[in-house]
Amino acid sequence: MDIRQATVDDLLGMQNANLLNLPENYTFKYYLYHALTWPELSYVAVDPRGRIVGEEEPSDEPSGHVTSISVLRPYRRLGLANKLMKQSHADGEDAYGMRYLFKKPTPS
Ligand SMILES: CC(C)(COP(=O)(O)OP(=O)(O)OC[C@H]1O[C@@H](n2cnc3c(N)ncnc32)[C@H](O)[C@@H]1OP(=O)(O)O)[C@@H](O)C(=O)NCCC(=O)NCCS
Incomplete structure (x- = not known):
């Protein structure tokens, strides 16, 4: 599985993964806003066919x-969430001096 920086082309796949996995969902406009504002901080995990199987957006x-x-x-x-978190944290540190990266629990 490949972990790579997300591009605008990935946004629909990311939104789809979020919709399938979480009760907290966001509009496409919100994903676009993230991608344009912090382009270096969103990551996707993709399978060998290029399908997005994991996403993260700080x-x-x-x-x-x-x-x-x-x-x-x-x-x-498989360790994908761990890799996505570590990658975003490392790039957030480089780009913005981000020391901590939090995920608040999602309400169930
Ligand atoms: C939470 C989620 C992103 C984890 O993804 P993942 O790729 O399976 O996680 P990883 O394999 O990288 O595991 C990360 C750590 O969490 C632990 N973990 C993963 N799933 C777990 C579970 N169901 N119960 C307990 N621990 C779990 C792993 O053991 C690992 O711990 P370690 O680093 O101490 O070894 C995934 O289960 C998911 O999409 N859940 C639904 C959406 C969600 O709840 N998102 C988080 C909102 S708060």
């Missing part, structure tokens, strides 16, 4: 808050 630098992190069920417990 916001609110310099202490980062993850807006959404999700991994499709068949791809869970």
Whole structure:
């Protein structure tokens, strides 16, 4: 599984992963806003066919808050969420001096 920076072309796939995995959902406009404002901080996990199987979107630098992190069920417990978090944290640190990256629990 490949972890790479998200592009505008990935936004529909990211929104889809979020819709499938989480009760907190966002408009496409919100994803676009993230991609344009913090282009270096959103990451996707993609399978060998290029399908997005995980996504993460931080916001609110310099202490980062993850807006959404999700991994499709068949791809869970493979370390993808860990990799997505580490990648965003490292880039947030480089770009904005972000020391911490938080994810508040999602209300169930
Ligand atoms: C939460 C979620 C993103 C984890 O994705 P993942 O790729 O399976 O996670 P990883 O394999 O990278 O595991 C990360 C850590 O969480 C632990 N973990 C993962 N799923 C777990 C579970 N169901 N119960 C307990 N621990 C779990 C792993 O053991 C690992 O811990 P470690 O770093 O100490 O070894 C995924 O289960 C998901 O999409 N859930 C639905 C959406 C959601 O709840 N998002 C988070 C909102 S707060």
